[in-house]
Amino acid sequence: MRFSPEECGVTEQGFVQEAQDRFGHVDVLIGNAGVMPLSRLDAGMVEEWDRMIDVNVRRLLYGVAAVLPCFEAQGSGHIVVRPARQR
Numbered sequence: 001m002r003f004s005p006e007e008c009g010v011t012e013q014g015f016v017q018e019a020q021d022r023f024g025h026v027d028v029l030i031g032n033a034g035v036m037p038l039s040r041l042d043a044g045m046v047e048e049w050d051r052m053i054d055v056n057v058r059r060l061l062y063g064v065a066a067v068l069p070c071f072e073a074q075g076s077g078h079i080v081v082r083p084a085r086q087r
Contacts, residue, residue, distance in 0.1 A: 031081040
């Protein structure tokens with residue numbers, strides 16, 4: 001079983017505990033979120049850069065940090081990072 005994207009987004013807190021409560025354990029964390037600004041760099045849209053770093057780097061690190069204690073306690077677990085494709 002798994003969470004759907006609607007149930008567990010990158011900005012939500014407590015997803016590891018929710019998964020443990022719901023399924024009893026966590027087998028894998030799949031990091032699949034990503035954003036990419038479409039503006040030119042010389043446009044200086046720093047807010048877009050901040051959002052990109054926040055989603056693509058910080059949220060991934062938060063997810064890894066949240067799930068590591070669970071994996072260590074279980075003695076197993078996997079982290080898969082897959083960049084999101086732009087549509």
